[in-house]
Amino acid sequence: MTPSVPVTAGVDIGGTRVKVVLRQGAGVVGRHVEPTPADVGARVGEVVAQAVERLVAADPSLPRPQRVGVVVPGLVDEVAGVGVWAANLGWADLDLRATVARAVGTDVVIGHDVRAGLLGEHLLGAARGVDDVLFVPLGTGVAIALMSGGRVVHGTTWSGELGHVRVDPDGLECGCGRRGCLETVVGARAVARRWQAAGREGDARAVAEAVGGADPLASQIWHAAVDTLAGALAPVVAAAGTRRVVVGGGMAEAGPVLLDPLRAALTARVPDPALEVVRAELGEWAGAIGAAHLVPVGS
């Protein structure tokens, strides 16, 4: 027993799954995942408390957490601990910190899933040892997080919402109600939508496989997406002085099919010859691991 070593739980509430890790000192000592209930917005405190309890109860040797970090998608006010808006989870202006703290009975820190994922990759994953990092999880959505000088950048609640930057005024309608957002070109759903509109079957994974098999239509859709993404990321990289771009999310499972052309398209655009483009290492656990390391913003 080492009671002086702090124990924290990190909880990542995603649209489909709740991931929980337990951290003791510098090490992750337990993990648990369960489906996100449909009514999570109405009982988020209970959902977090039960998920942490299931993790701790599964192994009697695990210590109980003294603090819980919770990260969520969408717009998050990390200072106030408020979930401002999350379409997938069904809440708006929800006082997450107070709600969760009542249910778990410990101090609670609230964070944003992508910024926490960057923190996780910096501590234990693909961004170890690098202090100027851009984290790009590519899934249905395209939110990013930036680390500058070893600190995760927290701006307004709109920080990182690159997916809703308009790249094509005449483009397809986006879930946000605007037209031609980056997400309508480069996200997994966007890639699948274009593939299916051309009469083909399958999701973004099928497109990636077809790219590997040198299918011309797949290559055209894929490389148009990669090129548009590189065009959106390059000014961010140049402005921030980013040294390493860490690409995660479901689309990164395509490996070199995504990473190689993205690296080529980005390095062709930015002046820094030492820019690195690598795949994330922590997979779906990055957010929960980051959540277990969160400290209140400003402290």
Ligand SMILES: [Zn+2]
């Ligand atoms: Zn949008």
